[in-house]
Amino acid sequence: xxxxxxxxxxxxxxxxxxxxxxxxxxxxxxxxxxxxxxxxxxxxxxxxxxxxxxxxxxxxxxxxxxxxxxxxxxxxxxxxxxxxxxxxxxxxxxxxxxxxxxxxxxxxxxxxxxxxxxxxxxxxxxxxxxxxxxxxxxxxxxxxxxxxxxxxxxxxxxxxxxxxxxxxxxxxxxxxxxxxxxxxxxxxxxxxxxxxxxxxxxxxxxxxxxxxxxxxxxxxxxxxxxxxxxxxxxxxxxxxxxxxxxxxxxxxxxxxxxxxxxxxxxxxxxxxxxxxxxxxxxxxxxxxxxxxxxxxxxxxxxxxxxxxxxxxxxxxxxxxxxxxxxxxxxxxxxxxxxxxxxxxxxxxxxxxxxxxxxxxxxxxxxxxxxxxxxxxxxxxxxxxxxxxxxxxxxxxxxxxxxxxxxxxxxxxxxxxxxxxx
Amino acid sequence: xxxxxxxxxxxxxxxxxxxxxxxxxxxxxxxxxxxxxxxxxxxxxxxxxxxxxxxxxxxxxxxxxxxxxxxxxxxxxxxxxxxxxxxxxxxxxxxxxxxxxxxxxxxxxxxxxxxxxxxxxxxxxxxxxxxxxxxxxxxxxxxxxxxxxxxxxxxxxxxxxxxxxxxxxxxxxxxxxxxxxxxxxxx
Numbered sequence: 001x002x003x004x005x006x007x008x009x010x011x012x013x014x015x016x017x018x019x020x021x022x023x024x025x026x027x028x029x030x031x032x033x034x035x036x037x038x039x040x041x042x043x044x045x046x047x048x049x050x051x052x053x054x055x056x057x058x059x060x061x062x063x064x065x066x067x068x069x070x071x072x073x074x075x076x077x078x079x080x081x082x083x084x085x086x087x088x089x090x091x092x093x094x095x096x097x098x099x100x101x102x103x104x105x106x107x108x109x110x111x112x113x114x115x116x117x118x119x120x121x122x123x124x125x126x127x128x129x130x131x132x133x134x135x136x137x138x139x140x141x142x143x144x145x146x147x148x149x150x151x152x153x154x155x156x157x158x159x160x161x162x163x164x165x166x167x168x169x170x171x172x173x174x175x176x177x178x179x180x181x182x183x184x185x186x187x188x189x190x191x192x193x194x195x196x197x198x199x200x201x202x203x204x205x206x207x208x209x210x211x212x213x214x215x216x217x218x219x220x221x222x223x224x225x226x227x228x229x230x231x232x233x234x235x236x237x238x239x240x241x242x243x244x245x246x247x248x249x250x251x252x253x254x255x256x257x258x259x260x261x262x263x264x265x266x267x268x269x270x271x272x273x274x275x276x277x278x279x280x281x282x283x284x285x286x287x288x289x290x291x292x293x294x295x296x297x298x299x300x301x302x303x304x305x306x307x308x309x310x311x312x313x314x315x316x317x318x319x320x321x322x323x324x325x326x327x328x329x330x331x332x333x334x335x336x337x338x339x340x341x342x343x344x345x346x347x348x349x350x351x352x353x354x355x356x357x358x359x360x361x362x363x364x365x366x367x368x369x370x371x372x373x374x375x376x377x378x379x380x381x382x383x384x385x386x387x388x389x390x391x392x393x394x395x396x397x398x399x400x401x402x403x404x405x406x407x408x409x410x411x412x413x414x415x416x417x418x419x420x421x
Numbered sequence: 422x423x424x425x426x427x428x429x430x431x432x433x434x435x436x437x438x439x440x441x442x443x444x445x446x447x448x449x450x451x452x453x454x455x456x457x458x459x460x461x462x463x464x465x466x467x468x469x470x471x472x473x474x475x476x477x478x479x480x481x482x483x484x485x486x487x488x489x490x491x492x493x494x495x496x497x498x499x500x501x502x503x504x505x506x507x508x509x510x511x512x513x514x515x516x517x518x519x520x521x522x523x524x525x526x527x528x529x530x531x532x533x534x535x536x537x538x539x540x541x542x543x544x545x546x547x548x549x550x551x552x553x554x555x556x557x558x559x560x561x562x563x564x565x566x567x568x569x570x571x572x573x574x575x576x577x578x579x580x581x582x583x584x585x586x587x588x589x590x591x592x593x594x595x596x597x598x599x600x601x602x603x604x605x606x607x608x
Binding site (some may be wrong): 130 | 437440452458459465474478495499501536572573576579581586590598
């Protein structure tokens with residue numbers, strides 16, 4: 001150690017010298033002609049005031065949509081509302097920030113120090129949920145630009161088989177759980193990365209994004225709102241909140257006459273039929289099944305937590321630091337020098353490998369502690385979904401399913417009951 | 422029978438009310454919890470020029486074409502050299518403004534004679550595509566007065582900057598919107 005010390009000092013001095021040298025290799029000129037340095041134009045970002053204006057537009061649009069869906073009962077009006085939202089939030093504001101993505105800002109702020117959530121992002125997250133709790137999913141009906149573009153292109157609705165619908169409807173839950181996990185570990189914003197329509201709003205995007213968006217829109221002509229139904233993670237929250245909505249859109253303006261005219265018209269399979277005539281299962285059996293599933297919920301939760309806990313190291317691969325550490329480890333093991341830009345940049349940066357590996361440990365630890373919660377959430381949602389299959393309430397009217405209904409108003413015109421004004 | 426119906430009805434009402442309260446709780450708790458962690462002005466994305474390794478991802482990975490990140494010239498750091506590592510291709514035979522001698526693939530740098538022996542280089546932002554070749558050239562052979570910045574008149578301020586996600590040196594991060602730029606010559 002003592003022998004090496006002079007060399008270490010020499011190397012340190014050399015590095016120090018290098019840092020100094022890099023700054024001013026060439027002396028700054030002393031102009032004799034009185035030349036003045038030009039100034040750089042640094043254009044300022046959009047003023048925060050405008051962001052608050054967006055929040056006002058959001059609230060206004062929600063109020064108008066609520067009125068159109070619940071009071072005025074006008075499908076035409078809701079379509080115009082969709083056109084407005086698509087034009088404003090979509091093409092004018094270019095899709096950022098949206099309520100769907102704000103889930104990630106909230107989870108990033110909740111679980112990380114050093115990130116303060118912009119107030120507008122928080123408001124974009126909270127306000128549609130408040131409206132869902134009061135009036136159902138009016139946000140989906142005419143305010144969300146992603147929903148609007150799909151609503152306007154859903155021309156020839158085709159019904160999916162019930163089993164497919166139920167299985168696919170579980171995908172958003174997984175998407176939400178994983179997206180929150182990734183955002184809260186400060187890894188990446190998955191929802192924004194795979195936002196299908198933002199490329200269309202900007203008329204400019206990587207081609208994969210455009211292809212994904214175009215395919216979804218094409219599929220959406222027949223299977224309406226494919227993103228909302230089978231992917232949208234914010235839709236999961238709206239679904240849960242809307243189930244407890246104080247008021248909700250109704251198919252009929254007055255009393256349901258059980259005419260069955262609306263039975264087949266909902267492209268989202270969100271109309272619960274009245275079942276006065278259907279044969280009911282024996283109460284004893286359904287009660288037993290209910291109790292069984294109820295007891296199974298904790299088991300599902302534990303299974304989900306266990307599964308995701310063990311998947312955590314794999315999932316942590318989406319984090320740049322973890323990926324870099326793994327690349328460096330394979331590089332050491334195989335002896336082949338990695339050409340990955342991250343590795344080259346890391347070597348230039350002068351950070352030590354032990355620092356990197358301890359940081360990697362820390363991040364994997366965060367994934368380990370976060371993923372069981374995501375797993376438990378998935379398990380509980382699955383269990384509650386199973387329970388809901390056992391409950392059959394007696395109904396003598398046709399009603400929208402409050403969780404699934406997008407308040408799009410397609411069913412209005414099929415109801416023959418009219419109220420005289 | 423009627424009584425039984427009422428019993429179910431009240432139970433269902435209870436479940437509804439309980440559910441409503443349970444889902445309403447996070448709506449209250451989250452804002453209260455985040456009250457101290459909320460910023461009114463928001464964030465923008467910016468490149469830290471001291472971390473940037475000029476890898477060229479800014480050109481290809483921005484959602485906009487051409488990229489919102491551009492080269493900026495810190496004139497006060499510049500040596501105003503005749504033989505400029507940022508302007509001229511490596512190993513040029515003649516020092517001139519000929520297209521074959523220029524390093525910039527789009528010809529976005531203009532070279533102007535100031536006085537013997539000084540030349541001034543300015544970036545034409547309209548043409549610059551953010552490839553960072555000149556930044557690398559200037560950093561390798563010159564004072565490092567050219568550097569990359571995200572221009573906020575172009576940047577659409579994505580919730581997740583797609584350059585930041587792939588930036589190999591983690592040079593791009595959120596900074597408060599009132600700071601907006603990280604100029605190289607003002608630190």
